[in-house]
Amino acid sequence: xxxxxxxxxxxxxxxxxxxxxxxxxxxxxxxxxxxxxxxxxxxxxxxxxxxxxxxxxxxxxxxxxxxxxxxxxxxxxxxxxxxxxxxxxxxxxxxxxxxxxxxxxxxxxxxxxxxxxxxxxxxxxxxxxxxxxxxxxxxxxxxxxxxxxxxxxxxxxxxxxxxxxxxxxxxxxxxxxxxxxxxxxxxxxxxxxxxxxxxxxxxxxxxxxxxxxxxxxxxxxxxxxxxxxxxxxxxxxxxxxxxxxxxxxxxxxxxxxxxxxxxxxxxxxxxxxxxxxxxxxxxxxxxxxxxxxxxxx
Amino acid sequence: xxxxxxxxxxxxxxxxxxxxxxxxxxxxxxxxxxxxxxxxxxxxxxxxxxxxxxxxxxxxxxxxxxxxxxxxxxxxxxxxxxxxxxxxxxxxxxxxxxxxxxxxxxxxxxxxxxxxxxxxxxxxxxxxxxxxxxxxxxxxxxxxxxxxxxxxxxxxxxxxxxxxxxxxxxxxxxxxxxxxxxxxxxxxxxxxxxxxxxxxxxxxxxxxxxxxxxxxxxxxxxxxxxxxxxxxxxxxxxxxxxxxxxxxxxxxxxxxxxxxxxxxxxxxxxxxxxxxxxxxxxxxxxxxxxxxxxxxxxxxxxxxxxxxxxxxxxxxxxxxxxxxxxxxxxxxxxxxxxxxxxxxxxxxxxxxxxxxxxxxxxxxx
Numbered sequence: 069x070x071x072x073x074x075x076x077x078x079x080x081x082x083x084x085x086x087x088x089x090x091x092x093x094x095x096x097x098x099x100x101x102x103x104x105x106x107x108x109x110x111x112x113x114x115x116x117x118x119x120x121x122x123x124x125x126x127x128x129x130x131x132x133x134x135x136x137x138x139x140x141x142x143x144x145x146x147x148x149x150x151x152x153x154x155x156x157x158x159x160x161x162x163x164x165x166x167x168x169x170x171x172x173x174x175x176x177x178x179x180x181x182x183x184x185x186x187x188x189x190x191x192x193x194x195x196x197x198x199x200x201x202x203x204x205x206x207x208x209x210x211x212x213x214x215x216x217x218x219x220x221x222x223x224x225x226x227x228x229x230x231x232x233x234x235x236x237x238x239x240x241x242x243x244x245x246x247x248x249x250x251x252x253x254x255x256x257x258x259x260x261x262x263x264x265x266x267x268x269x270x271x272x273x274x275x276x277x278x279x280x281x282x283x284x285x286x287x288x289x290x291x292x293x294x295x296x297x298x299x300x301x302x303x304x305x306x307x308x309x310x311x312x313x314x315x316x317x318x319x320x321x322x323x324x325x326x327x328x329x330x331x332x333x334x335x336x337x338x339x340x341x342x343x344x345x346x347x348x349x350x351x352x353x354x355x356x357x358x359x360x361x362x363x364x365x
Numbered sequence: 366x367x368x369x370x371x372x373x374x375x376x377x378x379x380x381x382x383x384x385x386x387x388x389x390x391x392x393x394x395x396x397x398x399x400x401x402x403x404x405x406x407x408x409x410x411x412x413x414x415x416x417x418x419x420x421x422x423x424x425x426x427x428x429x430x431x432x433x434x435x436x437x438x439x440x441x442x443x444x445x446x447x448x449x450x451x452x453x454x455x456x457x458x459x460x461x462x463x464x465x466x467x468x469x470x471x472x473x474x475x476x477x478x479x480x481x482x483x484x485x486x487x488x489x490x491x492x493x494x495x496x497x498x499x500x501x502x503x504x505x506x507x508x509x510x511x512x513x514x515x516x517x518x519x520x521x522x523x524x525x526x527x528x529x530x531x532x533x534x535x536x537x538x539x540x541x542x543x544x545x546x547x548x549x550x551x552x553x554x555x556x557x558x559x560x561x562x563x564x565x566x567x568x569x570x571x572x573x574x575x576x577x578x579x580x581x582x583x584x585x586x587x588x589x590x591x592x593x594x595x596x597x598x599x600x601x602x603x604x605x606x607x608x609x610x611x612x613x614x615x616x617x618x619x620x621x622x623x624x625x626x627x628x629x630x631x632x633x634x635x636x637x638x639x640x641x642x643x644x645x646x647x648x649x650x651x652x653x654x655x656x657x658x659x660x661x662x663x664x665x666x667x668x669x670x671x672x673x674x675x676x677x678x679x680x681x682x683x684x685x686x687x688x689x690x691x692x693x694x695x696x697x698x699x700x701x702x703x704x705x706x707x708x709x710x711x712x713x714x715x716x717x718x719x720x721x722x723x724x725x726x727x728x729x730x
Contacts, residue, residue: 105510156698163437166510167639167697170439174632175690182683291628295521298514335529342518349511350503 075206077328078321083212083281085320086219090274091297092304092312093226094267100243100307101263103162107169108149110294111176112268116142116275117191117285118184124192131194139272146268147261155257173294180287188286191279198280211280218277222270223313230309235262243307296341303348305358314356319344382712401549411549412617413661414654418552419613421653422559424637425646426606429563432643432707433572434599435579436505437513439631441607443520444493446527446626448608449615451489453540454533455480456616461542468538469531482544486612493608494601496523505596520631528623539622546616555613556650559606564646566602575599579644636693640703648705663688 091113098106119141123134153172157165197211230236238259241249250256278293279285300319304311319341327334348355400406400414423441430438459479462471470476480488504515527534534540546552566572574595577585586592615621637656641648663685670680696703708714 103510105514153694153698160701162510163431163435163643164697164701166437166513167635168694170632170635171690171693171697174629175687175694177629178683178686178690182681182687185683295514295518299518302511302514336525339522339525342515342522345515345518346503349507349515353507353511 072205073328075204076208077324079206079208079212081321081324082317083215083320084324085317086216086313087274087278087281087316088293088297088300088320089219089313089316090222090270090277091293092300092316093223093270093309095298096301096304096306096309096312097226097239097263097267099301101239101246101260102154102165104154104165104169105298106267107166107294108153108173108176109267109271110290110292110297111173111180112142112146112149112290113271113275113278113293114180114285114287114290115145115176116268116272117279117289118180118189119272120276120279121189121191121285124194125190131192131196134192135276138276139269142272142275143265143268146264146271150260150264155260158256177287177291184287186287188284191283191285193283194276194280197277209281211277215277215281218273219313219316222273223309226266226270226309229266235259239263292338296338299341299345301355302345303355305355308355308357311355311357377712377716385712397549397553413658415549415552415617416614417654417657418549418556419610419617420634420637420657421650422556422613423607423610424634424641424649424653425560425563426603426610427634428638428641428643428646428649429566429575429606430599430603432638432645432649433567433579434575434596435582436596436600437510438516438600438603439513439628439635440497440500440516440520440604441634442626442628442630443516443523444497444604444607445611445614445630446520446523446621446623447493447496448486448489448611449621449626450527450534450540450611451492451608452482452485452612452615453543453621455485455488456482456544457540457542458544465540465542466532466535469536471535472532475533482546482616486609489612490605490608493611494605497601497604498597501597501600505593505600517628517631520626521628524623524626527626534623537623539620541620543616543619543621545619546613552613552617555609559609560646560650563602563606567646571595571598576644632693636689636696638703639693639696642703642705642707644707645703645705645709647710648703648708651710652704660685660689 091109094109094112095106098104098109116138119138120134123129123137124131127134129137149172153168154165157168197214198209200207200209201213202208228236230239235258238249238254239262241252241254242256242259246256249259296319297316300315301312302315303318304313304315322340322344323337326340327337396405400411406414423445427438427441430436454475455478457465457479459477462476465471466476500516500519504512504519507515528537530536567575574585574590577588577590578592578595582592611626618625633656637652638649640656641650641652666680666685666688667682668680670677705714
């Protein structure tokens with residue numbers, strides 16, 4: 069392997085990692101507040117990709133307007149999901165809430181298969197993102213290069229919201245202690261909705277960048293990224309936004325490096341994330357940046 | 366006074382129950398025998414019933430883990446895959462194998478081994494249980510939702526490994542020409558045996574420990590129950606029966622491919638146990654038959670429907686699964702206890718339901 073290919077793979081790894089990071093933030097925020105794996109998050113991501121296909125290919129909108137519409141539509145879908153599938157089960161046993169999350173994910177997948185058929189659709193070619201640029205003999209697409217930048221910028225935005233704004237303070241309070249925050253007059257429903265808004269918006273951005281790199285949109289495209297991004301969130305320390313980004317980067321790098329250094333193991337590409345998950349849960353269940361939580365009886 | 370009468374009405378003498386039990390057993394055996402001898406029903410009906418029986422075995426095993434022990438495990442499809450592949454690899458006649466493994470030759474040692482169906486079936490169950498123990502040792506320390514994602518992940522890893530070890534499993538091409546079963550009694554007999562085993566297990570001290578863990582694991586531990594041992598035991602027994610179910614599924618279909626044991630497969634069983642009631646064996650069996658035959662009946666949703674010359678546009682492929690998943694959502698949102706909740710089906714329960722309906726009607730008048 070030449071140095072150039074190594075750099076190329078490194079760039080791919082960072083780029084894939086930052087895509088994972090964008091989706092992982094959504095998982096980690098929802099988990100931090102609701103203590104719930106939002107199984108449907110990967111499917112929200114999938115729907116966002118379909119929204120992009122329809123607004124650009126079918127309605128002929130320019131990509132920048134389409135992106136805004138896609139983000140708004142995805143946010144609406146995320147909030148609707150929360151209202152329909154989760155808010156009615158606020159005080160139900162945990163297993164019921166999880167089954168509801170799985171049901172929502174399953175419903176979105178089947179709905180997409182029904183509405184858009186299982187045949188992959190081509191993601192619109194956004195020239196400005198897919199253009200390839202050559203730096204030091206390494207040829208990269210613009211999407212690959214700007215993805216990490218977008219991720220870092222959005223991470224800062226999310227951290228600003230959670231640390232400096234009033235709604236962010238409410239979010240942290242709810243994450244710390246749901247019941248007490250409720251008693252203190254924090255509007256739980258508003259906080260949860262805001263979390264879903266942020267998570268879905270990031271998933272939409274992730275979907276647009278993802279589509280520019282892997283331009284094939286399918287009803288089940290969100291399943292594997294969804295599971296992997298949850299793993300990224302666990303790896304970084306669930307509930308911790310910066311941790312989710314770190315976890316996403318590590319996972320993306322691990323995957324790309326496995327494929328490029330051990331090509332014979334390419335078939336196991338999807339398995340490595342789960343191996344990482346098991347190792348993390350055994351060695352450091354709180355994740356890299358997570359805080360230790362003890363259960364009180 | 367009214368209450369007293371109701372109490373008396375709700376109780377049945379032991380003798381009546383025994384008679385009713387015997388009658389229903391005879392009716393059941395007669396029905397299966399008639400179906401089996403091809404007196405009534407056709408091959409389609411037999412197929413649906415066999416599938417339901419196989420699904421019931423797996424669903425009951427999943428309910429043992431999820432409903433009775435309270436471990437939210439989503440690994441059932443993976444364990445099924447193990448059982449199915451053991452049966453597929455060892456029961457296909459040796460002579461047919463070169464034509465199945467035509468891309469990459471089968472491992473020369475395995476290519477010579479052919480086992481009787483029941484040996485392979487048990488072996489598949491044991492392999493699933495063994496893998497469950499290996500997985501369970503690290504994973505069962507986790508709490509509910511981490512456990513869910515870890516088991517789901519392992520189930521996927523099993524599928525990925527099966528896809529990748531071509532000399533053993535023939536990879537994504539799968540294995541076909543698995544010998545067919547001559548009689549329906551194999552499926553129903555194994556269903557009955559596994560249900561009896563699981564019922565006995567639940568009634569034993571182990572079963573009481575499982576339920577204690579489900580209700581409150583910290584309290585259970587404080588009462589001296591070895592949490593880890595019981596969790597692994599429940600997980601391994603559940604996996605064993607899932608493996609058996611998988612083996613039967615393979616012989617029922619006649620072929621296996623890795624992709625049929627994907628995540629939606631596990632969700633299918635999740636729907637079944639939620640509908641039947643988490644923690645009810647009889648509920649699970651009823652809902653296995655209801656869901657499996659329901660999915661068959663609902664097939665017309667996937668076909669074009671024309672009423673009075675007008676094509677109804679919503680009926681096209683995929684609609685059935687939308688209904689199916691919407692049903693799961695409605696169930697968990699509005700009827701969280703399913704058909705039976707944690708109760709078991711009994712003559713008293715049927716009588717009570719029946720009487721209540723009657724008295725409701727009377728009240729309305």
